[in-house]
Amino acid sequence: MSPSATPYRHFHDQLAALNARLLAMSERAEALVELSVEALLAKDTHKAQAVIDADAELDVMELELEAAALELLALQQPMARDLRFIVSVIKVTSDLERVGDHAVNIAQAALRLISQRTNIVPDPEIEDMARRARSMLGDSINAFLRADGVLARDVCSRDDQVDSLHESVFRILLTHMMADPRTINPSLEYLLVSRNLERVADLATNISEDAVFLAEGKNIKHGGGDPARVDTFSG
């Protein structure tokens, strides 16, 4: 319960170090999403396996970041805005770890598709979703680290486009499956990929909501429209 003996200057350095770690973790998470989609599109077993292997790094990064944040809370007992920032870092870190899990899910789907030797190619919507989800993720971390409410709100507004793309992918795949039952198995894999990309965009939106809170002190979670995350096959 005693105030910290560490000078404020030191605290600032520690905060900066936390920022740098968070940025490194988000870049790694983003790179894994990119690599998983490359593995899928190029049917590249090595890339898929590389994603699966690299996920453990993100897990370690999460544990280290969380430990660093808790240490900062315990030793520095920060007030108000710094307190909120450090607690938010713990939440964002957990979101980034989930992004890694989604990349692994995509890589595993890629491996199964490769072993199925299917001729069915993914719809271009999937590449479009991957591009958008990754850019949302990068922008959400920048918005969070700079407490940039405008950029954060922009990220949130882009989530609907990814949701629409996911619904398009669902409808296209459903048509394939109905027309030819032999396509059911690979179609389900592409559906899984699409849903995982849609989740990455959701997580970027979560991070952006935390960024808006830091920037404006306003909680926009559960703000408008559908109370739950979109998770429909048929819209």
Added chain:
Amino acid sequence: MSPSATPYRHFHDQLAALNARLLAMSERAEALVELSVEALLAKDTHKAQAVIDADAELDVMELELEAAALELLALQQPMARDLRFIVSVIKVTSDLERVGDHAVNIAQAALRLISQRTNIVPDPEIEDMARRARSMLGDSINAFLRADGVLARDVCSRDDQVDSLHESVFRILLTHMMADPRTINPSLEYLLVSRNLERVADLATNISEDAVFLAEGKNIKHGGGDPARVDTFSG
């Protein structure tokens, strides 16, 4: 940076109040999962709609709990174990809010199945999964609030059974879909239900991992086996 002026006794009361709120939220989340599965099995539109309407309550509970936890951190500047507990409460709260989202997803699938007027009934595995996921959730919160490492580890060990049930459901549904393309649409809805139940069990496992950390100071996250959450259609 000054130590709190509030007496320790007061802090203890505030911690107890936080516990009570968390328990209330978890009971509400568990009830919504139960109601959503009832809606699905009984094809009950009213129950499904009730789940969708009630989710907003959980969202409010999350915001209030998080605000209470942050206030406690700011005013009391707790040390070591209390600090870790309060930060964990924020994480558990976010997990419970996600449980509510999964209940909503199941309720929405129930509504779509009702509107499809399908004759296909869900496999008994789905009811079994729902029962197991709910009991894991209840036990995980009890383990967390009592810092009961034994119960928490027991919950973690039960996750594999739910994963296996999910894989069984997938295989059964795939067989249906292959045999008769008219079953594709309802089968996808049941697959979605199964996956959402599997996620509820994952979230109960997350909460139990936090409980083990509180009880034993040991981090068992990403402990053994598969680094990512199970998310496969085909195993």
